[in-house]
Structure formats: structure tokens, C-alpha cells
Amino acid sequence: MESVYTQGIWLAETLQQRTRSLENAWVVITYIGDPKAAFLLVFPFTYFISKRAGVAVLWVAAISEWLNLVFKWMLFGERPFWWIGESGLFVSVQPKVQQFPSTCETGPGSPSGHAMVTAAVWWVVVSSLGSSLYSHTHSVLLSAAPCLLYVLILVAVGLSRIFILAHFPHQVVAGCITGFILGMVLRRRVPEGRPLLFFFSLSVGLLLSAVMLHVGLQQLGIDLSWSIALAKKWCSHAEWIRLDTAPFSSLTRDCGALLGLGLAQYWKPGGWSLPWAPRALSLAVSSMGLYHVNRLPLPVRPQGLFYGLFFVKFVLVPQVVMVFVPGLVHFFTHKKKKN
Template identity: 45%
Template sequence: MEGVHVAGLRFAALLQSGPPWLEPAWVALSSAADPRHLFTAAFPLCWWLGPAPGAALLWGALVAEWLNVVLKWLLFGERPFWWVHESGMAAREPLGLRQFPVTCETGPGSPSGHCMVTGAALWPLVSALSSLVSARSGSPVLRIIPFAAYILLMVAVGLSRVFVLAHFPHQVVAGILAGAVLGWGLQGRTPGSPRAFACAALVLPLSALILRWVLRAAGLDIDWSLRLAAQWCSSAAWLRRDSRPLASLWRDAGSALGLALAAASPAPRLGPWQRLAGAAAAVAAVQGLHRLREPQDATLWYGSSALRYAAGPWIVASLLPRLLAALGRVGGAPHRE
């Protein structure tokens, strides 16, 4: 693998030597493609455009992220920002590589979570949009446009991750392919019952934690990447707790539980203007929820994170629709003398 890693770092150096005006775009795209935003921004907006696509997006995101964590624990993938130093390449072949605030991911590197989770979550939406375009236009050429946009987006996300030294090129290719295959496999298979979502909230993190225990019992150092990230990150402030594999597991468990709570209390039917207002309110509410002050203790932080991600889908798909329906009835009630 050393030859693959060396070639990947040289490719990253080539990207970083490009036009300076591209740097902010690469960094912004890498940040925007963080899987967290699928849970806190894309899902609230998408659900109000259509509950079924919204639920499919969140379900695809949480299943893909769980599988991504499992694969990372099994594959022990290096990350460029620490491998260039650990391998001695930084001393042998100075490339002038730079780190950025989005560089210092703390989990293993293979496959890319940004590519895999985003690709899996967006696939059902792209497929549905393609079918809609085909049904309305009848043109096979127009039908491929959503998939072409999907491919371009995923390639751009992959390049951005290589640019910021978060991944090697082969890791983003693996992430893109895994995400597309998983998204295709999950298409049309989103559970509809609260029990199914509740079971997922229990089974997904429990199975991953059992795997973690088995690997540690076998003598493997499952936290090796945390130490390397802390050692070679240019700034300690760039090391985010929510980039750890355990944070992803609690995010997935909380989101599945939130879907269970939402499915247990179906939303009322709303008009177009109510849905438009609901979309804006949903994004604002979930973003505000995740900007609340977080506890410093690690155990409390993980518990708080799970609760926030559980509250998000319930607020978006149950609480806000009921509030808007109630406001609509009050606003439409006739005045009495």
C-alpha cells in the first residue's frame, strides 16, 4: 500500500498547487459534505418537500454511517495528514502540504465517510427525480441528468477530501462506490413502522459495539487513529469530538429512535404554504437544537448527542406539523360576535 499512499499524496500536492481561488471552494465543499449536515439540514428540508423522500434520506444516511464505522474499524485505513509524517515521506520528499480546519478527522480513513454516507443518502432522491423527469418529459436523455449531477457532485466531494488531506484518492473512490451500491440497495426499503426504527436504534449501535469489543479482545488497538490524529494535527482546536466513530454510532442510534417517535405519531396533511413555512421552521429548529451548549464530560456529551439527534426527526416530522395544523385551524376559525 505504500506506493498507493505515496501516489495519493503527490496527487494531493498537485491539487493544493492549483489556483489559489479554488482553495476556499474545496474547503467549503468538504465542510458542506460532512455527514452531520444530512441529519441537521438536508433531512429537515427534504422531509417538508416530501415525507417519504425525507425518511429515505435519513434512513440511508444512518445505515451508511453505521456501515462506514464498521468498515473503518476492520480496514484500519491511514489518513494522509498523519501518514506523510509516520512514514517519513515528509522528510524524504517535502511536498509543502497544508492542513485545514476540516482536515483532522479522528477515525480511520477507509472508506471515506463523506463520500459513502452522502452517496447512499442522496441515491434514492436522485433516482426518484430521474423517474419524475422521465415520466413528465418522456426523454431518456433528460432522465440521466440527475445521475450525471450526482456523479459530478460525488467526484467533487471526493476531490475536496483529497485536497484537505483527509483521505487518499483510493479511499474516496471506495466511498463513492460503496455509497452508490448501498443507496441502490436501500432504495424502496425504508421501514415504515415505529417498531422497525426502534429495533434499528438498538441493533445498529449494539452490533458495532460488540464488534469493537471483539477487536479489542483480539488484541487490536481500536483507538490507534485518535492518537495519531492528535499527534499530527496542526491545531488541537481542529480535533472535533463529533468526528470520532463512537459519535457517529450515537448519532445513528438517536436518529433511528427519532424516526420511531415520528412514525408513532403521523403528521396531519398540510397546505403548500404551511409546508413552505414548516421547511424553514424545521431547519431553524434543528440547527438551533444542535447549537445548544454541550457538556464537557465525554459520557454526558455522547448521551446529549444521542438525545439531540433523536429529538430532531420528532420535531421535524411530528411536533412542527401538528403545531402548524393547529395554527391553521385557529387562523381559519370564524369570528364570533
């Protein structure tokens, strides 16, 4: 693997040097490809266009990110920003690369979570868009056009992860392929209309199974905190190490979102029954609401409290999009019509 890692470092150096002027664009793209963005950006936008597609996006995002966590624990995988120093191969010739605020993630690197979740979630989006275009135009060529958008998104997100030294190229490719397969499989198994008990059991089951896997691997002498130690050691700015990039943060996000999806469907959301204008208003208000929910400060000590509140935060995400905001918009627009 040394040669693969080494070639990945030199590719990252070339990419940084030749696209230095696009630095801000790469940072924005890597944010859009963040699994968190699937919950906070793609989900509300998709939901108010197509209810089933929106629910599918949330479902696929949660399951694919959970699987990515399991894969990382099993496959390990270095990250470029720490491997440069740990390898000892660049003593005489140091690569001319730099880190960024989004570089210093603390989980293992293989496969890329950004690439994997993006590939899974955006496959749901583009396949739904393609089906809609075909039903309206009956043109195979036009309905296939979203696939080009899909490829462009994956390439952009993958290059952004290499540019900021968060992943090696082979990790990005592995994430894209795995995510694409998951997107095709999971979009056909969307748990729309399932009882709340199903989502509660799924949320608790995924949480407990991941914790048991973590404990089991530790009992076998496998230290799963190795990546956190390396990230802290080699990150150029200590403040770039954030708890919300830790593996257990993604776990609590996924389990919280799934429980939230069950609760939102239990309350029988009415967002999809709104006309187009109130639905657009609901999208705008939901986006602002999720922006502020995401920015809520959480205490980092003790860590158990942080993860518990992080879980609650993502339980709220489907409530805001599917229940609270559409309910308020319906109430005020209905009241206005009466007057």
C-alpha cells in the same frame, strides 16, 4: 500500499497548489458532504417535497454511516495528514500542503465516510427526482439529467476531501462505489409505517452490535483507538480535534436518528398533509430549528455524558422536522383560517 499513499500525497499537493483560490469553496463542499449534513440539511429539504424520499434519506444516511463505521474498524486506513509524518518518507522533500479545521478527523480513513454517505443519500434524492421528472415529461433524457448532478456532487465532495488532507484518492473512490450500491439497495427497503418496536430494536441492536464488535476486536489485541492517537499527534491545531468526529459520535448519531424516526412515525406526523405554502414555511422553520439544535453545546467530559446527549440530539431531529414544526404550522394556519 506505500506507493498508493505516496501518489495520493502528491496529488493532494498538486490540488492544493492549483486550486488555492477555491479554498473556501472546498471547505464548504466538504461540509455539505459531511454525513451530519444528510441529517440536518438533506433530510428536511427532501421530506417536505416527498415524504417517502425524506424518510428514505434519513434511513439510508443512518444505515450507510453505521456500515462505514464498521468498515473503518475492519479495514483501518491511514489519513494523509498523519501519514505524511508517520511514514518517514518525506524527510528530505516535504510536500507543500496545509491542514484545515475540517482535516483532523479521528477515525480511520478507509473508506471515506463523506463519499460513502453522500453517494448513498444523494442517490435516493436524484433517483426520486428522475422518477418524478419521467412521470411528468415521459422523457428518458430529461429524467436522466439528475444523474449528471449526482456525478458532479460526488466528484466535488471527493476532491474536497483530498484537498483538505482528510482522505487518499482510493479511499474516496471506495466510498463512492460502496455508497452508490448501498443507495440502490436501501432505497427499496425503506421502513415506512413500521411499528415503534422495530425502530427501537434496530437502534439498540446497531448500538450493541457495534460496541460488541469494538470490545471483541480489543480482546483480540486490536487497538481501535490508534487513529485517535495519531490524529492528536499530527493535527497542526489541537482545537481542530473534536469529539463529534470520533467513531462513537457517528454511532450515537445513527442510532439516535433511527429511534427518532420511529418515534416521529408513531406520533403520526402531519407535515406531508399540509398545502405547499405551509409546507415551505415548515421547511424554513425546521431548518432554523435544526441549526440551533446542532449548535447546542455539549459537555466533552465525561465522554459517556457527551455521547448520551449526542444521541438525544439526533433523536430530536426527526421530531422537529416531522412532528413539532408541522404541528405548529398546522395549528396556526388552521387557526388563522377559522378567524
